[in-house]
Amino acid sequence: MTFSTLTSDFYGFENGLEDREKEVLANLRHYLETEVKPLVNDLWARAEWLPAHVVTGLADLGLFGMPWAETQPFENSAVFRGWVALELARIDASVATLVGMQNGLVMGAVGVAGSPEQRAEWLPKFASGEWLGCFALTEPLSGSDSAQGLRTTATPDGDDWILNGSKRWIGNGTIATHSIVWAKSTEDGQVKGFLVPTTSAGWSATKIENKQALRIVQNADITLTDVRVPGALKLANANSFRDTAAVLRLTRAEVAWAAVGNSIGAYEGAVRYGSERVQFGKTIDGHQLIQEHYSKMLGNITSSIALCTRVSAMLDSGEQRDEHAALAKEFTTSRMRETVAWARESMGGNGIVLDYDVIRHFADAEALYSYEGTREMNALIVGRAITGKAAFV
Structure with missing residues (x-):
């Protein structure tokens, strides 16, 4: 089977992909050109989020959960996943950011730091698009120094944890159903990770206005005020910033x-x-x-x-x-x-x-x-x- 490649791939690197990967990439390219590209200039100009059917379409193409055994739609390589990111950003960097957030950071946190039970329960929900995630690490006063400067706290309270603090620049923050929140334990001073439903009492997300890049992405300021998180929602293997x-x-x-x-x-x-x-x-x-x-x-x-x-x-x-x-x-x-x-x-x-x-x-x-x-x-x-x-x- 032959597949057309981008003329901008001057040395033909895409030809190194497996045929199944090329086929999926070709289908993605067609979907983006016909269903997404006609929308993005207007959405970008108005700083509006993607229509629900676009997110559903990306999930239906199997873009969420590609690296993980629990949700992998077919055997694929990191090189192929890179080509997917390239193809998305070729049409619009905000769309690439959405998929990178959902597939990489959010599902990545579960895949890397979740228990087998957490992976089995949570990854399919993110992969299907039933859950839409955000990754809450950056803070108003902590960006590059997150390893040391994280100020959001997690305090043990029986079997639960109480989260307090602020996050900034959180992509998808106003529209996510669940967030991966990173907070420093008041018990041992180590960074922990939590899956937090955005409907939790004490959770507040405010869209950052007047942003002049990635305007389709809905970045948010997040405030956590005594947010109670059940112990079962702590990522089992997220126990330090190394994780x-x-x-x-x-x-x-x-x-x-x-x-x-x-x-x-x-x-x-x-x-x-x-x-x-x-x-x-x-x-x-x-x-x-x-x-x-x-x-x-x-x-x-x-x-x-x-x-x-x-x-x-x-x-x-x-x-x-x-x-x-x-x-x-x-x-x-x-x-x-x-x-x-x-x-x-x-x-x-x-x-x-x-x-x-x-x-x-x-x-x-x-x-x-x-x-x-x-x-x-x-x-x-x-x-x-x-x-x-x-x-x-």
């Missing part, structure tokens, strides 16, 4: 893939525009400077796909370490920033109009550049691996 870090390690490389997809979305918009816009008697894609822009963008995209392919293959083989994922995220988001700027520049003034499908990727790049570890923090993770010396403070 939190294990979840983040699984998802950081997929954010790198999403950065490549966001770059491709801007690149494709610029190339499409260049084939139609006439200046000085010919379409602008026939001018030297524009072609140079295209070449630089494609070089960034191609090198980033190569790096992502290798780092995900290392996850499949059990070789991937924190510094490998950190380098991928640092590199691809930096190249993304360059690529979306060249794409916008090649279009002149029209590059800032949503109708031409580039400025959205340009703005969303700023969020991808910062979340799941800033460029600077990822550089220090890599630097520690190089030198053996931690230079975080």
